[in-house]
Amino acid sequence: IEPLTLALQVPYKDHCHLFSPRCVQSNIVLLTQAFRKKFVIPDFVSFASEIDALYENAKNLGGGQVADYIPQLARFSPDLWAVSICTVDGQRHTAGDTKVPFCLQSCVKPLKYAIAVHDHGTEYVHRFIGKEPSGLRFNKLFLNEEDKPHNPMVNAGAIVCTSLLKQGASNAEKFDYVMNFMNKLAGNEYVGFSNATFQSERESGDRNFAIGYYLKEKKCFPEGTDMTSILDLYFQLCSIEVTCESASVMAATLANGGFCPITGERVLGPEAVRNTLSLMHSCGMYDFSGQFAFHVGLPAKSGVAGGILLVVPNVMGIMCWSPPLDKLGNSVRGIQFCTDLVSLCNFHNYDNLKHFVKKLDPRREGGDQRVKSVINLLFAAYTGDVSALRRFALSSMDMEQRDYDSRTALHVAAAEGHVEVVKFLLEACRVNPVPKDRWGNTPMEEAVHFGHHDVVTMLQDYNNKYSPPGGATEDKEKEISEKNIDGLL
Ligand code: GLU
Numbered sequence: 275i276e277p278l279t280l281a282l283q284v285p286y287k288d289h290c291h292l293f294s295p296r297c298v299q300s301n302i303v304l305l306t307q308a309f310r311k312k313f314v315i316p317d318f319v320s321f322a323s324e325i326d327a328l329y330e331n332a333k334n335l336g337g338g339q340v341a342d343y344i345p346q347l348a349r350f351s352p353d354l355w356a357v358s359i360c361t362v363d364g365q366r367h368t369a370g371d372t373k374v375p376f377c378l379q380s381c382v383k384p385l386k387y388a389i390a391v392h393d394h395g396t397e398y399v400h401r402f403i404g405k406e407p408s409g410l411r412f413n414k415l416f417l418n419e420e421d422k423p424h425n426p427m428v429n430a431g432a433i434v435c436t437s438l439l440k441q442g443a444s445n446a447e448k449f450d451y452v453m454n455f456m457n458k459l460a461g462n463e464y465v466g467f468s469n470a471t472f473q474s475e476r477e478s479g480d481r482n483f484a485i486g487y488y489l490k491e492k493k494c495f496p497e498g499t500d501m502t503s504i505l506d507l508y509f510q511l512c513s514i515e516v517t518c519e520s521a522s523v524m525a526a527t528l529a530n531g532g533f534c535p536i537t538g539e540r541v542l543g544p545e546a547v548r549n550t551l552s553l554m555h556s557c558g559m560y561d562f563s564g565q566f567a568f569h570v571g572l573p574a575k576s577g578v579a580g581g582i583l584l585v586v587p588n589v590m591g592i593m594c595w596s597p598p599l600d601k602l603g604n605s606v607r608g609i610q611f612c613t614d615l616v617s618l619c620n621f622h623n624y625d626n627l628k629h630f631v632k633k634l635d636p637r638r639e640g641g642d643q644r645v646k647s648v649i650n651l652l653f654a655a656y657t658g659d660v661s662a663l664r665r666f667a668l669s670s671m672d673m674e675q676r677d678y679d680s681r682t683a684l685h686v687a688a689a690e691g692h693v694e695v696v697k698f699l700l701e702a703c704r705v706n707p708v709p710k711d712r713w714g715n716t717p718m719e720e721a722v723h724f725g726h727h728d729v730v731t732m733l734q735d736y737n738n739k740y741s742p743p744g745g746a747t748e749d750k751e752k753e754i755s756e757k758n759i760d761g762l763l
Pocket residue numbers: 378379380381412413429475482512576577578579
């Protein structure tokens with residue numbers, strides 16, 4: 275079991291259960307991917323330790339206020355802090371208080387919107403609700419110029435959205451219906467309900483009642499809606515409990531186009547997921563949404579209990595949870611974590627995946643793949659296959675990679691006397707012309723040793739022409755500039 279566990283790169287604590295049928299079944303997606311050796315984060319162990327460092331960094335952060343408008347929230351310690359990650363192929367990592375239940379509160383808004391679109395389609399849902407950030411506080415009594423709520427992430431929009439769920443059914447059936455979705459989104463991990471929170475929300479919910487009456491007056495609900503029972507359901511959905519761990523699976527289901535990464539089940543359709551992520555991106559972080567979209571560039575939704583549901587589309591779902599909130603209502607530690615994550619990794623929607631060299635790309639293959647790629651590269655240099663080399667260079671392969679003996683493609687091509695390859699590596703790829711292998715030999719020495727005079731002349735000419743200022747350093751950072759993309763072609 276141990277080697278398999280290592281192969282899975284999952285920091286499971288209970289290895290001994292790994293092969294029980296129950297375990298296999300509940301991890302079927304993960305196991306399938308493991309056997310295919312295809313994970314979206316190939317080196318998950320290293321990635322997890324980077325996450326731990328970000329977690330620790332945010333842990334020391336003070337400031338912020340725990341919400342105290344109801345006693346159920348006021349009771350949470352300001353020291354609670356948790357981060358959980360679930361990738362689209364089911365790799366998991368958690369740090370901190372990840373098993374403590376807390377209420378989704380506003381984090382449920384994108385989820386119920388997703389259910390509404392899944393059931394009715396975009397056109398129907400947006401007959402009732404807009405798609406535009408409101409620029410106003412989330413619980414503002416305000417509608418857009420068409421007398422619709424601005425979007426489903428503010429209270430007015432979320433209340434109308436609640437009225438679209440399983441219309442005609444009783445509140446009990448509606449609640450069960452939504453809970454069933456929540457369980458599936460979370461891969462059957464912890465989803466609970468805090469009745470005390472529900473009662474308190476209802477008792478202290480004057481603003482939401484005011485919004486409800488205003489929506490009713492403006493005919494924002496589908497015909498026949500009982501507004502007060504919709505408000506009840508709204509408060510109940512705010513009171514659904516998760517843990518950081520289970521909510522990370524919910525986020526991962528969104529990251530994975532609606533398929534739960536733990537069970538493999540399709541929970542939501544692609545249209546519902548895409549809409550939801552778009553609106554989380556533009557409206558999910560209260561009055562910080564624009565800045566969050568700018569700095570973090572990822573869809574997210576925060577709630578008054580201190581949760582931030584963060585989605586890295588096609589990669590992973592993350593839940594951050596820490597009760598102290600900043601002035602705009604977002605978790606102080608959560609915001610720090612999200613910002614740090616995107617400074618470290620190229621997860622911002624507009625980070626360029628190919629050329630933004632300074633950030634970590636955890637999606638990149640390490641280890642095995644690197645070995646394969648250096649073998650391919652040196653083999654092409656050995657056989658004189660310029661077109662293979664051109665393909666590698668155009669796919670951003672590092673053309674200066676070294677094998678175990680520190681030999682580069684240029685060493686090999688020079689030793690074999692492949693003038694065209696040497697020319698291509700030097701002129702199109704601009705590789706370092708004087709790398710030293712583990713015995714201290716340069717490509718020039720190889721060419722001399724094996725008597726390839728044309729290669730020697732070419733290397734000499736090149737060195738005379740482009741003697742780099744300050745001399746070529748072996749680990750000099752190189753990029754294929756636009757200018758020599760032409761050369762590659
Ligand atoms: N129960 C809260 C309300 O509807 C939710 C607040 C929030 O998480 O933003 O006012």
